[in-house]
Amino acid sequence: MSGFRFESVTKTFGNEEIFRELSLQGAPASFLCVVGKSGVGKSTFLRLLGGFDQAEKGTITIGGEQVTRPQKKCPMVFQSYEQLFPWLPVWENIAFPLRVIGVDKSERRNRAMEALQAVGLEQDAKKYPHQLSGGMKQRVALARAWIAEPQLLLMDEPFGGLDMMTREVLQDLLISLWREKQWTVVFITHDLREAARLSTDLLILRENGSWEMKKNELSQPRDPYSAELNRWIREIEL
Numbered sequence: 001m002s003g004f005r006f007e008s009v010t011k012t013f014g015n016e017e018i019f020r021e022l023s024l025q026g027a028p029a030s031f032l033c034v035v036g037k038s039g040v041g042k043s044t045f046l047r048l049l050g051g052f053d054q055a056e057k058g059t060i061t062i063g064g065e066q067v068t069r070p071q072k073k074c075p076m077v078f079q080s081y082e083q084l085f086p087w088l089p090v091w092e093n094i095a096f097p098l099r100v101i102g103v104d105k106s107e108r109r110n111r112a113m114e115a116l117q118a119v120g121l122e123q124d125a126k127k128y129p130h131q132l133s134g135g136m137k138q139r140v141a142l143a144r145a146w147i148a149e150p151q152l153l154l155m156d157e158p159f160g161g162l163d164m165m166t167r168e169v170l171q172d173l174l175i176s177l178w179r180e181k182q183w184t185v186v187f188i189t190h191d192l193r194e195a196a197r198l199s200t201d202l203l204i205l206r207e208n209g210s211w212e213m214k215k216n217e218l219s220q221p222r223d224p225y226s227a228e229l230n231r232w233i234r235e236i237e238l
């Protein structure tokens with residue numbers, strides 16, 4: 001697992017400063033949540049870290065190496081999970097990266113089944129993407145991450161489109177996979193309760209390039225409706 005680091009990173013679009021002199025460190029196996037109002041630069045932050053865009057100033061490193069382009073070991077998970085191939089069953093979708101590197105079919109099937117079991121979808125291996133609900137698609141996304149063995153997992157509001165109950169179940173699943181696999185995760189959300197539950201660290205982005213880092217030392221496991229968690233949320237100013 002790798003950590004990452006932003007050193008005095010300034011990003012602008014035209015005259016608009018997205019963040020100014022952003023410096024922070026994500027330790028290996030940490031869970032950074034990024035919050036802030038719409039349009040403030042959350043997705044931009046993730047794209048820079050993923051190597052999909054460049055900053056005007058400063059350096060970004062993952063595992064000590066400077067990020068200059070997208071990396072295989074840093075998969076992205078989005079809200080609308082449209083990256084599935086509609087003509088392949090779930091297990092083949094998940095195992096697709098293995099097919100590309102020449103892993104044979106029985107080994108692919110074994111690894112895919114292991115991943116599907118980890119996310120509770122072993123019954124659905126043979127279904128096609130159009131037969132899945134939103135929550136199931138996000139489980140598939142997590143199974144893909146499992147197979148990819150990510151150095152750093154980048155998630156842009158992955159549970160944004162889901163109802164509250166499905167969302168909480170998937171948060172629990174993500175927490176247990178993160179613990180087991182010791183993933184380093186960067187997770188964007190506009191839901192402070194979700195950030196309070198998941199994060200070890202919080203990045204708050206604000207207008208005009210300003211930002212703030214905050215530690216999350218709430219005790220585990222985290223009841224999403226506890227007084228302690230509510231207090232922590234109330235301290236956050238967006």
Ligand SMILES: Nc1ncnc2c1ncn2[C@@H]1O[C@H](COP(=O)(O)OP(=O)(O)OP(=O)(O)O)[C@@H](O)[C@H]1O
Binds near residue numbers: 045
């Ligand atoms: N490629 C681009 N060219 C010019 N401006 C951009 C580009 N990408 C993003 N922006 C601008 O940068 C700002 C931040 O956008 P970004 O998508 O990072 O916001 P966000 O915090 O993810 O918002 P949301 O919560 O709505 O997803 C916005 O004002 C947006 O218009």
Ligand SMILES: [Mg+2]
Binds near residue numbers: 042043044
């Ligand atoms: Mg966004």
